[in-house]
Ligand SMILES: O=C(O)CCC(=O)C(=O)O
């Protein structure tokens with residue numbers, strides 16, 4: 001669980017790679033990971049790409065409904081594509097946002113002999129917008145590189161060999177372009193949730209504000225925009241791998257009242273085939289080597305995570321369940337039986 005923090009710390013990745021400042025910055029990173037689960041990452045070198053991508057979003061979302069609906073997520077068993085306003089649910093309430101979901105290109109096509117959850121890794125539906133594919137594929141490639149370097153630094157800040165988490169990386173990372181239209185005060189942009197699609201999230205938000213994270217006392221802490229920064233947070237995949245020591249933090253977005261908000265979250269993918277048994281083994285191994293007090297380790301093991309539920313055979317299934325419940329129309333179409341099973345579990 002997150003600590004009683006009152007703001008989100010800033011970590012400078014350039015200082016993490018400069019030998020003169022590395023030790024000091026690694027200690028800031030360690031605190032951010034242990035106590036908050038969220039941090040701002042600055043000096044990534046991706047500022048130009050991020051700006052160019054944001055510049056395209058108003059025009060992309062201004063495409064006609066008909067053009068956007070051509071790549072509706074309903075066509076995709078991999079939950080990739082367009083979601084119109086009001087079609088997504090978080091914490092049982094409708095989210096006031098519109099979005100395009102994309103994944104790393106080049107995934108192997110699913111066949112009936114593959115496990116059912118393998119279908120989460122599929123091909124993109126690019127909107128009919130000039131340069132959309134180059135923009136998306138380029139963004140995913142650059143962010144995958146940044147994310148891998150970041151995960152190695154996280155391992156180092158936990159006093160683990162830098163390649164400790166390399167083997168957990170999945171084939172497909174995900175990227176979303178999100179638009180939150182103006183709404184009445186205190187409307188739900190996206191409801192309280194923990195990110196579950198992978199290891200870490202790297203979010204670029206515009207200058208609107210509205211993102212909040214929950215601390216241990218139950219207070220919602222603002223994550224105001226910092227120009228050129230990314231907001232990075234731990235996902236449930238990484239939480240599970242570290243036996244809960246590095247916990248995913250609950251967050252939400254309050255819908256904007258005076259201007260449209262755009263954001264671009266990138267979710268670093270996790271291996272879908274990791275079973276609960278393998279996960280427990282590796283988590284125990286990793287937890288043993290992380291130098292924190294036994295008390296903290298003990299509490300960590302009690303952290304509940306859907307990835308650690310015996311209900312699901314592996315990460316892939318836990319992730320698929322999450323997608324089905326967030327996008328019930330897509331879930332019902334492609335996974336009707338699972339939809340029934342999971343929605344019943346959700347009510348219990
Ligand atoms: O739009 C944002 O700032 C956050 C979005 C988010 O938390 C999510 O899509 O998981």
Ligand SMILES: [Fe+2]
Pocket residue numbers: 193194195251
């Ligand atoms: Fe999120």
